[in-house]
Amino acid sequence: MGISVDTFFLKPDAQGTLQAQIQQMIAEGILSGRFHVGEKLPSSRKLATHLGISRITVTLAYTELLANDYLTSRGRSGYYVSDNAPVPPSYTPLQRAEETVDWNRAIARRFTGGDTLHKPSNWRDYRYPFIYGQADPTLFDHANWRLCAVRALGQKDFASLTADYVDQDDPLLIEFIARHTLPRRGITAKPEEILITLGAQNALWLAARVLLNRRRKAAIEDPCYYALRELLLQARCQVAPLRVDVDGLPPDAIPHDTDVIFTTPSHQSPTTATMPLNRRHDLLQRAREIDAMIVEDDYEFEMAFLAAPSPALKSLDRDGRVIYVGSFSKSLFPGLRLGYMVGSEAFIREARALRSLVLRHPPGHIQRTAAYFLSLGHYDAQIRRVSAALLERRKAIESAITDHGLTIAGRGAYGGSSLWMRAPKAVDTKVLAEKLRAQSVHIEPGEPFFSGPEKPKNYFRLGYSSIPVNRIEPGIEILAQSINRQ
């Protein structure tokens, strides 16, 4: 690709002759790595016209750069960055003058510094990646996804996909979710009650912003998905963390002045506890008594390979107080960034207006591709394939854990893609995880999931969605040795 003439400017305050300025511009482009070896420079005529200077000035500059081996000439076809030019391996702009802005003053609100799991971006390089929430490329129906994407890029769809939807969603995707996805959870919803979001995270954030403010209180599970706690802290509402038990969130513990209850009844995150049906009824009853809304994060209901999942809390909701959050991150892949929320029209209307303010709408092409993939039945086949693999891995990990004498603190009754583990009291799993890195084992320390000052340090999560089945036992062996050595 040629270097665009539009990237050349004469600086009003520049020193030296015009020819020298041009030479410097090009040398800087090369030395900073902005221009690559072999890239073609604009013709002298073009550059001269663009800068409003005489062509001879440009030609002289080029000749000089040729002599210095910055450029090379290929006869009539023009000037190129020379093979011998000192191009650095990556683009590193030349140092600018020191900035004078005081960012400590300029930044009104800080968003960094919260609890986050530091997931290694190179987790694929680990031999034993017990990572959670990443896709396994070997299980994904890549060929059909590609076909759907190409179909969604077809001329027929193109007009509707390129347009600014303003605040709307792809009607095909909405219809599929209403007719096929939600009925699996026992949920009935009209299109006006469904909003597509940029993943479940985006749905939780929208719900928090619409339903909470400084005077309101949110009840959350403890431990819970750390990013939920983080976004509630940012919403500056009051937060009541409630310790979960083996059946998930205990309804009795919910404070009477709670406005919104955030819960993961089907697979408590991260303990994997499944809330029994009678507790679901009790939870709805408690919410009715104190007039609280419920945000139900049903983030991996599809991964139910041990038993059929129980119906969603939302399906039992007669009052309209449950807001249901679903996601395609686990069943398709997380990089897709597609989720959805279901709730009463009055709520969805506000969430839609807020989404519009923040990002308008998730990209049309992504929505349409997912709609095709779902409606052609590939999604069901995908879930069957992933479930079969997860079942095999689940058996392998449970048996390895038993063999090596480790302790499972929570395992989803229906399936899921992770186990919640407890190490002996004395073990700090952050330190453990750090040590294991040297042996190419990745585990997730449990501490960031907990609220409050007295966070247990001896829990951890083992994901099995991205580790090949034959790596599981050897990985658990290393883990067990490391724990026993503590």
Next chain:
Amino acid sequence: MGISVDTFFLKPDAQGTLQAQIQQMIAEGILSGRFHVGEKLPSSRKLATHLGISRITVTLAYTELLANDYLTSRGRSGYYVSDNAPVPPSYTPLQRAEETVDWNRAIARRFTGGDTLHKPSNWRDYRYPFIYGQADPTLFDHANWRLCAVRALGQKDFASLTADYVDQDDPLLIEFIARHTLPRRGITAKPEEILITLGAQNALWLAARVLLNRRRKAAIEDPCYYALRELLLQARCQVAPLRVDVDGLPPDAIPHDTDVIFTTPSHQSPTTATMPLNRRHDLLQRAREIDAMIVEDDYEFEMAFLAAPSPALKSLDRDGRVIYVGSFSKSLFPGLRLGYMVGSEAFIREARALRSLVLRHPPGHIQRTAAYFLSLGHYDAQIRRVSAALLERRKAIESAITDHGLTIAGRGAYGGSSLWMRAPKAVDTKVLAEKLRAQSVHIEPGEPFFSGPEKPKNYFRLGYSSIPVNRIEPGIEILAQSINRQ
């Protein structure tokens, strides 16, 4: 596609025999439009196992539905929704019981009800769509976009695209923007100073949330992009609207207690005014004096077909106080939802953390597709093609406007895709736009762009990015007749 067995549930509180319940489930599925004609039902064995009931019960229910012509049987291949079944044209779930939640109380913050332009979603059906900000499919290099998308879906890229990036972006796209896009605006930036956003709207929102709070003040242009004013109102900061003149925002008018200045120097939105170089220097000087940050929305610099665009404000910024917002909505298409922001590392770090909280990251596939399209040179070709078409349309619209005696209030000196128009004082352009709809002419009333109680009603915007050149003159003729008739 078959109807999934997972969508069948026995309700714990249901009345009647099991057979009757199954018949009712299926009849409801048909009558609500959830099941379509020709869709296959689960086999009686499968459904019986799933529900934990005897197979004969399911078979009897199916036989009964067959007799009533809800279902049809195709020999051994099973039961299907009958061609004669009373399936409604769209999915309309049966009415549920009245919801009891008081949403007026439950909603903590309202986001609906702001100033918005009501863009018709069927604008393509208009014969004369002087609409702004939509793509013209006839100008888009659809074939190459598709090739890039397919390449980005290739096995090689798949792993990196399906992953949860957590808070990162596609390094290929970032590198391209740094090396090729920003230099066109005279801007030098390192990867850590660039954040990909879900369109320019998302960038503006992130900047507002990081830099403003209730005690801080934002200066905005008046008139301005209505969604910017809306998101500042939601951020609850103080807002000072400053009337723009023919050169855009006047620096002298900026209050001394301003914290953030939002400006569109290259094509003032919506008046299209271009800020001259000396005013750009004055604006930077004023910002330095009062220690204010500047958010520069450079939303359509590529559409410069009349003259080369002047360098961005950011390129003149020595202090690091300018945050630059760019977008691919105008040069590629708005449904892509890709934009970016450039600023000091300290700022980008906070914006990244906030983005992560709200939506994590823009989808990987979209980022990679754009990176390929840009780096293979299709983007430059695309801009040349769009610019040539816009130039032709711009000439046609200006000459039609002159011929029909209408008044241009603002025209971008470099190009752009719209004109800012002034009708006679007595004309309310909202009423005018409404009347024109009957003649298949779409124009945008100017009132929502203005701040404060005394909004001029006689301005309007004429977009020419989506109207074929031969429709321009006839459309302007109808418009002129309608204005003269007022």
